Amino acid sequence: MIFYSTENKNNKVTLSQAVIQGLADDKGLFMPEKIKALPASFFENISSMSFQEMAFEVAKNFFGEDIPEEALKDIVYDTLSFDTPLVKVNENIHSLELFHGPTLAFKDVGGRFMARILRYLLNEEKENVNVLVATSGDTGSAVANGFYEVDGIKVFVLYPKGKVSNLQEKQFTTLGQNITALEIDGTFDDCQALVKEAFMDQDLKSRHKLTSANSINVARFLPQAFYYFHAWAQLSAEEKAKEVVVSVPSGNLGNITAGIIAQQMGLPIHRFIAANNENDVVYEYIQTGEYKPRRSVETIANAMDVGAPSNFARVLDLYQHDHKKITAILEGARYSDQEIREIILRVAKDHNYICDPHGATGFASLETALKEDQVGIFLETAHPAKFNETMEDILGDIEIPEKLKAFLNKEKKSIALSNQYNDFKTLIDQIAF
Ligand SMILES: *Cc1c(COP(=O)(O)O)cnc(C)c1O
Numbered sequence: 284m285i286f287y288s289t290e291n292k293n294n295k296v297t298l299s300q301a302v303i304q305g306l307a308d309d310k311g312l313f314m315p316e317k318i319k320a321l322p323a324s325f326f327e328n329i330s331s332m333s334f335q336e337m338a339f340e341v342a343k344n345f346f347g348e349d350i351p352e353e354a355l356k357d358i359v360y361d362t363l364s365f366d367t368p369l370v371k372v373n374e375n376i377h378s379l380e381l382f383h384g385p386t387l388a389f390k391d392v393g394g395r396f397m398a399r400i401l402r403y404l405l406n407e408e409k410e411n412v413n414v415l416v417a418t419s420g421d422t423g424s425a426v427a428n429g430f431y432e433v434d435g436i437k438v439f440v441l442y443p444k445g446k447v448s449n450l451q452e453k454q455f456t457t458l459g460q461n462i463t464a465l466e467i468d469g470t471f472d473d474c475q476a477l478v479k480e481a482f483m484d485q486d487l488k489s490r491h492k493l494t495s496a497n498s499i500n501v502a503r504f505l506p507q508a509f510y511y512f513h514a515w516a517q518l519s520a521e522e523k524a525k526e527v528v529v530s531v532p533s534g535n536l537g538n539i540t541a542g543i544i545a546q547q548m549g550l551p552i553h554r555f556i557a558a559n560n561e562n563d564v565v566y567e568y569i570q571t572g573e574y575k576p577r578r579s580v581e582t583i584a585n586a587m588d589v590g591a592p593s594n595f596a597r598v599l600d601l602y603q604h605d606h607k608k609i610t611a612i613l614e615g616a617r618y619s620d621q622e623i624r625e626i627i628l629r630v631a632k633d634h635n636y637i638c639d640p641h642g643a644t645g646f647a648s649l650e651t652a653l654k655e656d657q658v659g660i661f662l663e664t665a666h667p668a669k670f671n672e673t674m675e676d677i678l679g680d681i682e683i684p685e686k687l688k689a690f691l692n693k694e695k696k697s698i699a700l701s702n703q704y705n706d707f708k709t710l711i712d713q714i715a716f
Contacts (some may be wrong), residue, residue: 393425415494468702480704529659533558560644628678
């Protein structure tokens with residue numbers, strides 16, 4: 284498969300280049316040249332296939348030309364070592380629970396897949412690589428756990444000191460081995476700026492092979508299409524005959540873009556909703572046609588605190604930059620912190636279901652948007668216990684799953700660094716491949 288840059292369709296690369304490079308050299312995002320529709324037989328059989336079998340069929344569409352079947356099958360099966368069950372919340376709304384993986388968030392799917400495909404591609408090219416990732420919480424844990432003990436890859440997780448929760452911090456500072464946690468004396472923006480500067484530093488890059496693992500990477504965002512198929516497969520025959528609306532709690536838009544790609548492969552999704560918190564640039568674009576990126580503000584759905592969504596360029600590209608075409612399929616919604624708190628409380632009371640602050644925006648947007656006879660699915664993007672302080676404020680004590688508790692009992696290991704680029708560079712020179 285050939286991938287092109289959203290900045291220039293003539294700037295084309297192979298799968299291996301797209302994955303190892305991350306971002307195109309013209310700063311565009313890579314897009315698959317073809318989005319092939321799956322055959323009718325696939326949709327006829329979908330409900331009798333396992334999640335892994337179905338995902339393998341989807342994966343072949345994008346990666347089958349470049350990776351032999353057996354190797355690709357191993358990558359897909361190994362990635363999906365957990366399920367994404369569809370759980371009924373009320374009469375016509377279901378929750379797609381994406382939090383049954385190692386770090387209890389949907390990013391596990393992309394993180395695990397990317398680590399495995401990168402290892403495969405590096406073995407082909409006999410190379411080692413360093414992954415740099417800046418995190419405000421969830422990305423760091425999914426990437427660190429996805430890449431943990433993968434040969435030939437060292438991961439550096441940069442995070443702002445004192446600004447991630449204890450639970451989140453433990454998920455990427457306790458692993459050790461090929462994972463190095465860097466506690467930066469600064470903000471998340473400082474962490475991101477250090478990573479960006481490293482990618483532009485030709486001197487550093489002449490000594491070390493560097494790549495990124497955020498959702499701009501095709502190997503992280505495309506596999507997220509898998510669970511949209513699995514969600515639809517779990518609907519009853521009666522529900523499958525209805526119009527299906529999918530709501531995605533959105534930040535950088537990687538998740539929803541993968542859903543749109545699933546739809547373009549033939550998955551019968553009627554409409555998508557991009558649910559925002561107070562960081563509502565996408566909502567505003569949908570309403571007005573004007574895209575005005577800005578600084579993000581802090582909210583209780585903090586994984587969606589994004590002021591300039593990195594995958595917006597992909598959405599524009601998929602619809603030829605046409606606002607009319609985009610709004611024909613995509614609508615927006617926005618919720619304040621106060622509204623999110625009320626939704627969580629109400630859903631717990633009325634439906635005996637616990638939404639996390641991100642999923643809550645998805646549920647509420649469906650309540651508002653669904654027409655009679657439509658079925659709604661929202662993506663429950665993380666386990667509520669990951670946000671235990673917020674959740675306890677709203678609902679009182681909540682249960683922490685064993686998987687999370689296990690991280691809490693381990694010892695934090697991290698390297699403290701200033702937010703000065705030279706300190707970061709010196710450290711990379713000392714310990715990177
Ligand atoms: C990352 C994240 C999001 C946002 O996903 P995007 O792909 O960036 O739109 C939503 N919810 C949770 C819990 C997340 O970790």
